[in-house]
Amino acid sequence: MNEVDYQELREAGWRRKLTPAEAARLQGWLALHPEQQMEWEAEAGLNQLLSQLPDAPVASNFTARVLQELNRETAGVPDRAEPAGWLARWFRRPAAGLAWAAVLMVAGWIGYHQFTKPSGTAQAHDLAVLFKTVGQEPSLFEDFDAIRKLPQADDEELYAVLNVQP
Amino acid sequence: MSNAPDPDADLMLRVKQGDREAFEELVEKYKQPVMNVVYRTLPDATEAEDLAQHVFLQVYKSAHRYEVSAKFTTWLFTIARNLCLNEIRRRSRHPAESLDATTPGNDEQPIRQVEDIRNVSPPESLLQGELEEKIEEALAQLPEKQRTAILLCRGDELSYEEIAAVLQCSVSATKSLIHRGRETLKQSLKPYLSSGAWSKE
Numbered sequence: 001m002n003e004v005d006y007q008e009l010r011e012a013g014w015r016r017k018l019t020p021a022e023a024a025r026l027q028g029w030l031a032l033h034p035e036q037q038m039e040w041e042a043e044a045g046l047n048q049l050l051s052q053l054p055d056a057p058v059a060s061n062f063t064a065r066v067l068q069e070l071n072r073e074t075a076g077v078p079d080r081a082e083p084a085g086w087l088a089r090w091f092r093r094p095a096a097g098l099a100w101a102a103v104l105m106v107a108g109w110i111g112y113h114q115f116t117k118p119s120g121t122a123q124a125h126d127l128a129v130l131f132k133t134v135g136q137e138p139s140l141f142e143d144f145d146a147i148r149k150l151p152q153a154d155d156e157e158l159y160a161v162l163n164v165q166p
Numbered sequence: 167m168s169n170a171p172d173p174d175a176d177l178m179l180r181v182k183q184g185d186r187e188a189f190e191e192l193v194e195k196y197k198q199p200v201m202n203v204v205y206r207t208l209p210d211a212t213e214a215e216d217l218a219q220h221v222f223l224q225v226y227k228s229a230h231r232y233e234v235s236a237k238f239t240t241w242l243f244t245i246a247r248n249l250c251l252n253e254i255r256r257r258s259r260h261p262a263e264s265l266d267a268t269t270p271g272n273d274e275q276p277i278r279q280v281e282d283i284r285n286v287s288p289p290e291s292l293l294q295g296e297l298e299e300k301i302e303e304a305l306a307q308l309p310e311k312q313r314t315a316i317l318l319c320r321g322d323e324l325s326y327e328e329i330a331a332v333l334q335c336s337v338s339a340t341k342s343l344i345h346r347g348r349e350t351l352k353q354s355l356k357p358y359l360s361s362g363a364w365s366k367e
Contacts (some may be wrong), residue, residue, distance in 0.1 A: 015322045042352050045359035056205030063193045066222045
């Protein structure tokens, strides 16, 4: 037996009573190392004290109460762990209700504007059609300068000018 | 860790399927070891029992997450320790005066009464009762990790590897915790160790 074996026996003594064979080996070691005698006595004394520590008191109906609580929680009574119940309670809170109403209103407003506003693709398509038309009919811009130079004329005068030009 | 089949794991697999009888069997088997740890972590017997019941409810609710690769007791005591730590943290945030707390001017009063019947027992039992109170007090003074390590080690239900898993540290750190805790206990209980009071059977 060596120091490592002694340590192993010591650690075994922390967990359980040593077997007669282990105790005999230990006594042999201590006979050769009397300087460790006192240390071992303190170890053995503490092992004895801790082994005498009584069990904590447990109510006789402990198991019944656990099962009762389990039945209560799984019998449809609102359950803290149940996500649906948690959400339902959260929605019932007035502040949460107001917050959700505000969120829904903002979402609706944005959605409405997104729906009514022409999309970027549609705008690009309209421009493409316009430029295509202009490219095919350059005469459309023949009167552009004349029209631009006119003062803010009434519609009648404008029509008159335009009627002369063709 | 041993490769022997863990009968508790079989029970737990049945619990996973919703088997209440298997659950009841586990509660019956482990209510005492769990209470032994919880009771010495929370200084109130009633609250300790409530929390111990909560530990088992948590076991049932978390059964779907249980993997057979872990020994049941490791898993059970990890849940127990986590719930104890949560309770300790909650109390530190919302401190409340305990009815069992030592009152000023009455320092000799123990932190908690373990069993009243000892007060009317014969002299030997009085000595034994006093000794047990001193051990409880000394244990209560230890840091939580050291105390839990010593209590789990004492029961001989968990290996050092399993205790290390519960405490979320290495095996060598676990042994070091036990060693340091025991050295503190030896100092606190020195009069009882040297007087031979422990030798009473």
